[in-house]
Amino acid sequence: MSASSVRLSLSPCISALRSSSSYAGSAPLRQFGFPAIFSTSGKRYHATRAEGTMDRVKNAVGQGIESVKLAVQDPDVHEAASRPGTSLGTKMEKGLEKGAELAETTAKKINPDIMTTLDGRPLGDNYNSISAGKQGPLLLTEDINLYEKNAALNRERVVPRVVHAKGVGAFGKFTVTNSDMAKYTEAKVFESGKSTEIFCRWSGVTAEHGNSDSVRDIRGFALKFYTEDGNWDLVGNNSPIFFFRDPVKFPDLVHSLMRDPRGLKSWVHRWDFWGLTPESVHQVLWLFGDRGIPKSYRYMNGYGVHAFSMINKDKERVWVKYHFHSQQEIKNLTSEEGIDLSGKDPDFFNKDMINAIRSGEYPKWKMHIQVMTEQQAEQLSHDPFDVTKVWSRHDFPLIEVGELEFNRVPESYFQDVEQAAFAPANIVPGLGFSPDRLLQGRLFAYRDAHNHRLGINGFQLPVNQPRCPIHTYHRDGAFRMDGNGGMGPHYEPNSFGGPQPDPKYADPAIPINVTGPGMRYENHYGKDDFMHAKAMWEMFEPDEQERVIANMARSMKEGTEAGVNSEPVPELIQQINLYNFARVDEDLGNKLAAALGLDLKSSMDVGRKTLEQLYSRQTAGTHKDLSPES
Known part of the structure; x- marks a missing residue:
């Protein structure tokens, strides 16, 4: 220049x-x-x-x-x-x-067109290493460029995500279309007609770097809203439910889904964990339905999964669930189509999103919420914070809130997609959490994971950086680059005019009546793990029911299904899972038994006995909640 x-x-x-x-x-x-x-x-x-x-x-x-x-x-x-x-x-x-x-x-x-080292020294040769004579050894201590290039290459990767490793991201905007949101929340992001910059990362739960996109899997749908009051992260999936209620099971689920000690993925371990965790039956049924392999990220819905809360200016709280409905329609792949696409174009989902945005076909989703008052939550026949269940749309209808549009693809995948950090704990005034046990566990786990991956200063990366001023007393840490608080005080309270908390941002108390000693409470006894799965099964059209049976039977009996090819599942594990699905629906049990070639009655006996023994061990040291849901 x-x-x-x-x-x-x-x-x-x-x-x-x-x-x-x-x-x-x-x-x-x-x-x-x-x-x-x-x-x-x-x-x-x-x-x-x-x-x-x-x-x-x-x-x-x-x-x-x-x-x-x-x-x-x-x-x-x-x-x-x-x-x-x-x-x-x-x-x-x-x-x-x-x-x-x-x-x-x-x-x-200085001519900026001249190649330099990281320290700014102009380079005269980037093609030949320095050696002692034409055939002599390399002079590594003298050849700074050779060392620097290899040192940079060896450190180009940050710690990968344990799950959701492969994904695609895009920037866009969220525009509020509902002029009546103030009665639910004072969050400025929901002011009528307001547009807010957003970033979304879509991913596969079990997807590793290099993994094929078109496999049977849950997909991540993680949103970051850059509001004037800080970042709001809504870290969801393309499924409105999850496998279990208690976060203590999360590491075990991940281990069963990912590679085993041999370095292989296995249907045996997946079905073993699911069968011995009956509350997962609703999510498993969803996974083996048509929505288990979307045509691409553009053709699937997103969900906040958990119950959250909204608080209005009068400090009145309601419970909410978030839904994001694709405006590109819902389109899915069969198992055969998914397997075929995996071989032809393993990066199809990522490529489809990037190409659509760059060609001006901006993908859009409508945001809806379901709203439940605290009084309604107390009167509900089942736990409204049970993440293995959904809220009835008849009793709690969808309310349109706004539209998400994605119109810009990051120029650097690593900078903005790989280093993006989402945490459910990131909320803004007017929004809050709920007593959902799994959500409570995620509030801690996600921040801890990203502190491990990116360090405590990962929030300074452009994709993670709030679009509003930050005033904290946090200091130091690797790669601090925002001035580190300057000469201002680094503790609070202080006498030097530093930032102070403001009581007007305090949330109202969460209505939880806590009694009893602090101990491990068994939270599965008496809960109906099958009624919502039955409702889903009955919603499936007959042809989809046939595909669900075929997909499950193939993965158990043959060990093959889109994404994993392993040894067949042992008969005992098949029987335990058959027992669970027969409890969902008699017709489902009969059809699955026929597809597996198992006797339903004897399988029911084996499954019942196995799970009763398991429950006896699991609850030996816990206090049982003896109040059934229904």
């Missing part, structure tokens, strides 16, 4: 500053991507999120903006900016002008 082009790239910013009465909130500045990074507090000016701001400025005005960083640190600029009566606009104008001068000087010395 020439010296003249540097000044030219900065001139629109300087002109915008001159045309505005103040820096903060200036419309001319906003067109160049400037957020308000300065706020006043007495006579002090605090720079907030300066590093992220400079990234956006750089995108807006080109490489010359690097000089602004130098200018902000320049003593002359600081001296001029500290004079009494100097407006914020004038201060930034002086900074930009000084930056242009510095950039002109720098541009005369």
Whole structure:
């Protein structure tokens, strides 16, 4: 970049500053991507999120903006900016002008087209290693470029996700279409007509890097809303339910789904875990139905899965469930189509999303919620926070809230998709959690997982960074790059005007009546694990019921199904699962028994005896909740 082009790239910013009465909130500045990074507090000016701001400025005005960083640190600029009566606009104008001068000087010395090392040293040769003579050994300590390139390659990958490793992401916007949301929540993201920037990551639960997309699996549907009050993460799936209620079972589920000690995936381990966890029967039935293999991510729904809460300005709470309905229709693949596509185009789901957005076919989803009052929750015949069950749409109808549209694909998969971090614990004022046991476990587990993957400063990555100021007393940690709190106090309370909590953001108490000692409570006894699965089975059309039977029987009897090819499932495990499905529906039990070639009566006896023995062991040291649901 020439010296003249540097000044030219900065001139629109300087002109915008001159045309505005103040820096903060200036419309001319906003067109160049400037957020308000300065706020006043007495006579002090605090720079907030300066590093992220400079990234956006750089995108807006080109490489010359690097000089602004130098200018902000320049003593002359600081001296001029500290004079009494100097407006914020004038201060930034002086900074930009000084930056242009510095950039002109720098541009005369450095040509950015010349390849450099990470430290900025120009390279003269990137094709030949340094050796002691033509046939001699390499001089590794002298060849900094050789070392640097290999060191960078060896460290290009962060710790992968244990589940949901492979996925695709896109940026977009969420627009509210419901003008009556204020009666449920004071969250600003739901103000009538408001648009909010969002990011979504779609993924396969058991998908490893390099995995085929078109396998039978649950899909992740993780959303990040960049609201003015912070990031709100809604980390859901394409299924409205899950396998179990208690988070203590989550590691065991993951182990049964992923590779075994031999390094192989196995239907034996999956069916063994599912059969010995009868509450999973609803989710398993869904998984082996048509929606178990969507045609692509664009043709599936998304769900928040858990019950959450909304709080309005009067601090009144309601329980809600989130639904995201695809506007591209629902389309699925059969097992045979999924297997065929796996061989022809294993990355089809990712490619389909990327190509659709780049061609202007922006995928859309409608957001709906179901709403349940606290009084209705108390009167419900089953636990409304049981994630293995759904809420009746007849009793709790869907309410349209808004629309999600995705219109931009990340330029760097690694930066924005691989390093994206979602956590259900990330909420904003007006939204809250629920007593859902599995949700309670996820509130801790997801943040802990991303702290392990990315470090405690992973929130500074562009895709994870809130679009609002951050005021905390957290300090240090690897790769801290946001100023680290500067010279301000690093503890609270303090006497130096640091940020303080505001009681107006306190949530109302969650209505939980807790009695009894702290111990392990058996939370499965008396719960009906089959009524909702039966309702789903009866909703399936006859041809889908046939496919469900065929898919389950093939995976157990032959050990083959889209995504996994393993040894057949032992007869004992088949019998236990047959017992569970026969309890869902008699017709389902008879048809599955015939497909497996098993005698239903003897299988029922084996399954009942096995599970009774298991329950006896599992509940020996627990307090039983003896109040049945229905």
